Amino acid sequence: MFTQRNRNGLKVAAILAGSAAALSLAGCASGDTGDSDEPIELRMTWWGDDSRHEVTNAALDRFEELNPGITVVRDFSGFDGYLDKITTQYTGGNSPDVIQLYNEVLVEFASRGQLVDLGEQVDAGNLSLDGWPEDLLEVSTIDGALSALPFGLSTHGFIFDNTALEDLGVEPLTEGYTWDDLADFAADVSEASDGSLAGVTDLSGGYQVFEVWAKQHGEEFLDADGIGFSASTLESFWDYWAELRESGGATAPDVTSEYQATPYDAVIAGVAASTFLFTNQYDGVQERTPNVLSLERMPGEAGQPGQYLRTAMNLTVSAQSEHPEAAAKLVDFLVNNEEANSILGLNRGFPANANVIDAASEGANENVQRAIAIFESVREHGSPAPVPAPAGSGTVNALFQEVAQQVQFGQLSVADAVEQFMSQAASELG
Amino acid sequence: MTALTDSIDAETSSPERADERRGRGPDPRPRKPASLRRAILAEKIAPYTFLAPWLIGFFVITLGPMLVSLYLSFTDFSMLAPPEWVGVDNYVKLFTNDPKYLDSVRVTLIYVLVSVPLQLAFALLVALVLNRGLRGLSLYRSIYYLPSLIGASVAIAVLWRQMFGSNGLINQVLDFFGIQGMSWIGNPETALGTLIILNVWTFGSPMVIFLAALRQIPEYLYEAAAVDGISRVGAFRHITLPMLSPVVLFNLILQMIGAFQAFTPAFVVSGGTGGPVNSTLFYTLYLYQRGFTGFQMGYASAMAWILFLGIALVTAFNFWFSKYWVHYDD
Numbered sequence: 034m035f036t037q038r039n040r041n042g043l044k045v046a047a048i049l050a051g052s053a054a055a056l057s058l059a060g061c062a063s064g065d066t067g068d069s070d071e072p073i074e075l076r077m078t079w080w081g082d083d084s085r086h087e088v089t090n091a092a093l094d095r096f097e098e099l100n101p102g103i104t105v106v107r108d109f110s111g112f113d114g115y116l117d118k119i120t121t122q123y124t125g126g127n128s129p130d131v132i133q134l135y136n137e138v139l140v141e142f143a144s145r146g147q148l149v150d151l152g153e154q155v156d157a158g159n160l161s162l163d164g165w166p167e168d169l170l171e172v173s174t175i176d177g178a179l180s181a182l183p184f185g186l187s188t189h190g191f192i193f194d195n196t197a198l199e200d201l202g203v204e205p206l207t208e209g210y211t212w213d214d215l216a217d218f219a220a221d222v223s224e225a226s227d228g229s230l231a232g233v234t235d236l237s238g239g240y241q242v243f244e245v246w247a248k249q250h251g252e253e254f255l256d257a258d259g260i261g262f263s264a265s266t267l268e269s270f271w272d273y274w275a276e277l278r279e280s281g282g283a284t285a286p287d288v289t290s291e292y293q294a295t296p297y298d299a300v301i302a303g304v305a306a307s308t309f310l311f312t313n314q315y316d317g318v319q320e321r322t323p324n325v326l327s328l329e330r331m332p333g334e335a336g337q338p339g340q341y342l343r344t345a346m347n348l349t350v351s352a353q354s355e356h357p358e359a360a361a362k363l364v365d366f367l368v369n370n371e372e373a374n375s376i377l378g379l380n381r382g383f384p385a386n387a388n389v390i391d392a393a394s395e396g397a398n399e400n401v402q403r404a405i406a407i408f409e410s411v412r413e414h415g416s417p418a419p420v421p422a423p424a425g426s427g428t429v430n431a432l433f434q435e436v437a438q439q440v441q442f443g444q445l446s447v448a449d450a451v452e453q454f455m456s457q458a459a460s461e462l463g
Numbered sequence: 464m465t466a467l468t469d470s471i472d473a474e475t476s477s478p479e480r481a482d483e484r485r486g487r488g489p490d491p492r493p494r495k496p497a498s499l500r501r502a503i504l505a506e507k508i509a510p511y512t513f514l515a516p517w518l519i520g521f522f523v524i525t526l527g528p529m530l531v532s533l534y535l536s537f538t539d540f541s542m543l544a545p546p547e548w549v550g551v552d553n554y555v556k557l558f559t560n561d562p563k564y565l566d567s568v569r570v571t572l573i574y575v576l577v578s579v580p581l582q583l584a585f586a587l588l589v590a591l592v593l594n595r596g597l598r599g600l601s602l603y604r605s606i607y608y609l610p611s612l613i614g615a616s617v618a619i620a621v622l623w624r625q626m627f628g629s630n631g632l633i634n635q636v637l638d639f640f641g642i643q644g645m646s647w648i649g650n651p652e653t654a655l656g657t658l659i660i661l662n663v664w665t666f667g668s669p670m671v672i673f674l675a676a677l678r679q680i681p682e683y684l685y686e687a688a689a690v691d692g693i694s695r696v697g698a699f700r701h702i703t704l705p706m707l708s709p710v711v712l713f714n715l716i717l718q719m720i721g722a723f724q725a726f727t728p729a730f731v732v733s734g735g736t737g738g739p740v741n742s743t744l745f746y747t748l749y750l751y752q753r754g755f756t757g758f759q760m761g762y763a764s765a766m767a768w769i770l771f772l773g774i775a776l777v778t779a780f781n782f783w784f785s786k787y788w789v790h791y792d793d
Contacts, residue, residue, distance in 0.1 A: 117755045120542045141758050145543040287649035288629050290739035302630055428757050431736070438740050442651055 071102075073359045078108040079133035080115040085380045092376045096366050103359050123147060123353070130354040131363055133184060134347045137430065139173075140421045142349070143180035149350040150178035154361035161369055164388035172344065172418045181347035182368050185381025187313040188411045189245055189331050189340050190404070192297065194306045196324035201225040205327055206307075212273060215307075215332045219282025222306045228281055234296040234308040235283040237274035238437035240430045242309050245331050246270050248339030248416045255422035255429065259462040264451050271440055271447045278441070286441035293434065300326070312404040313345060313382040319400050328403050330410065341416045342408070345382040383408055422462075429458045529771075536764035546761060553765035564766070566741045567749040570655060574745065575722040578662040583714055586666035587707075590673035591699075604671065611667030619661070620731030624648055627657045648732050651742040658728050658743060669714040676710040677703070705790040712785045716778055723774050726751070746770055 079089060086109050093105045108129055110118070116138060122128045134142065142148050154160040162170065165182075173181045193205040203221050206214055219232025236242045244254040246266070253261030277283035284292075284305050292299040296308040297318045310318060315328050331340055348367060350360040366373050374389040379401055384393050394405055422429075436454045439445040445453065511518070536553055538546035557564050593603055613619050626632045627647035634644030647653045684702050693701070704711075726747040729737060737744030737752070746766070754763030 120755065120758070124542045141541070142543060145541060147543050285645075287646035287739070289649070291628055291646045291649035293736070293738070294734040304629065424758070431752075431756075434736070435738070435741070438738060442740055444740065 076129040077131040078129040143175040152179040159361035183344040184348040187382040223281040235289040245339035316400040540761035586669035608667035614665030
């Protein structure tokens with residue numbers, strides 16, 4: 034019996050170690066590093082694919098060459114289990130010094146005082162903000178402290194499988210198309226293919242898609258106070274997709290569910306002719322299929338735009354770090370140094386610092402050039418980035434998907450679903 | 464072999480060795496009380512020294528963390544800030560204000576109550592077939608045992624996702640017969656079913672235990688029954704099943720405990736969501752979501768303790784109920 038419990042026991046062991054350390058968290062203060070000649074060891078952690086590991090390691094090697102007193106221990110992995118690892122390390126009092134964090138959980142860490150205020154490091158001269166757009170810095174400011182610097186930006190995009198569309202004799206949609214155009218297009222595709230190819234994946238569960246929809250309606254998905262949209266806006270969004278399911282233009286619920294996490298896989302698998310993705314994913318997705326995919330902005334962007342320069346991931350410095358100054362120097366190198374950015378390229382998205390974009394996008398292939406074009410069009414004609422949502426927003430994102438799915442499978446009417454989502458989301462963010 | 468015995472002979476016959484052994488042999492003179500006490504003490508300590516690896520493991524890795532998690536279950540603990548005492552709030556919320564939790568309990572109970580009996584029945588069936596003296600038995604045994612080794616792995620769960628997906632192997636076979644398939648893992652009606660099949664497929668370890676137990680049933684029982692003209696079904700009901708019942712109980716308890724704690728298949732097949740529409744939201748998966756993606760480790764600890772108590776109760780019930788159906792030879 035107890036051997037059966039061992040697996041859980043191990044999980045709890047981490048917590049045991051952690052809780053003891055958590056009590057002493059408050060006692061953690063930054064040590065002195067600045068002038069001493071003692072060698073400093075920093076630990077940096079990130080998630081990603083092999084190519085990201087390769088370029089990041091190369092950039093860190095260069096940093097070590099330029100800063101002989103500092104070595105950087107690298108702790109990298111895939112995305113699965115990444116957050117578990119970081120929180121467990123935090124609880125254990127041995128968090129990495131420099132952490133790549135995704136936007137959705139940034140507030141959870143920052144609001145609990147677990148991240149160094151990078152503004153102080155700017156004042157101390159360890160970090161420069163030259164070339165940084167003011168609004169992006171505002172977005173990274175939580176409780177008055179600059180908690181993170183965006184480490185790669187992207188924006189929403191829509192892909193169309195031109196090869197499949199050509200076979201069916203349906204024209205792909207291009208710049209300036211509306212949501213209604215997308216609905217007609219989807220129905221056409223479904224009709225021309227006798228239902229074997231859906232025009233678009235059902236995106237009613239995608240909170241990132243709804244975010245754009247809400248912004249196009251002059252609202253926000255989440256803002257600093259929580260829910261930033263009216264019930265009628267959500268209802269119009271879910272009604273839209275209900276109609277597409279009815280016309281056969283959108284994927285069936287079981288297929289939607291199968292490709293929920295990565296809708297572009299439905300396009301690669303030849304199940305749907307179009308879907309949404311983020312611009313930094315476009316090149317990789319195109320490489321995985323022989324079909325020609327075109328990249329456009331989201332539907333309905335001609336009027337009030339809903340797309341914005343979205344932080345794909347952040348660089349943060351842990352409040353547990355014993356060497357915040359050296360850590361800030363490393364962050365500075367990674368986000369501001371031209372050489373570093375020419376090594377890192379666009380794997381994480383576009384650099385936020387306008388001064389290093391050219392260095393990073395050098396030698397970009399044609400797909401990446403297209404992604405850059407979309408990104409630049411959003412820079413010129415886009416919506417401001419949303420301010421950080423309160424803690425608990427991760428649960429709300431999951432809830433959005435769940436409730437939408439119940440509508441897809443006909444377990445809830447749109448009206449009931451909207452009511453249920455609004456009340457449950459409010460209680461999660463409460 | 465000869466070389467080995469030779470060298471031992473050489474060693475024992477060497478004069479120095481012999482002296483040494485004599486020195487260590489039983490001492491004819493009476494010992495001093497102090498050294499005697501020391502010897503007795505050493506004798507008492509010795510077993511614990513040998514047990515130390517297990518004891519340390521039990522207290523440090525199992526019991527200690529369990530007690531800490533018991534404490535945490537009464538707190539609000541985000542992992543990023545010290546825990547705050549909230550009394551029984553977590554437990555109250557679980558049963559009164561968390562419909563998703565009740566969903567996860569329902570899904571897990573269905574999974575346990577359907578997949579474990581199916582798996583045991585299947586294991587017994589295969590064991591009966593293999594027990595009929597096939598040639599190459601050990602090969603078959605290994606082949607059927609394989610899924611047990613790899614069944615809980617991520618690789619197999621990924622494979623399952625492919626097989627039961629909308630473009631998967633199952634649908635291709637169905638398509639061949641002109642049947643319109645669907646995404647078995649994407650449909651709330653069938654997603655849990657695919658996970659149950661996965662569990663049934665890992666019937667190898669109970670099968671091996673059944674097989675060993677079948678071999679233990681004395682042949683003369685069957686011979687005596689055959690003289691009385693018993694049918695094959697009768698022999699199975701009146702001899703095989705009663706003789707196997709202690710092993711059935713053993714397998715039942717082990718597999719139920721395992722099924723209550725199942726995590727990986729649901730995590731991989733549903734992409735960590737427990738979907739579609741919570742249909743594969745295993746208890747441990749929901750616990751994981753609350754603890755690690757929702758930053759609510761106190762709440763997750765409360766869930767873990769209810770699961771622990773639940774499993775303990777079910778196991779106790781199994782032992783109590785076994786007196787009505789388990790037959791012990793002696």
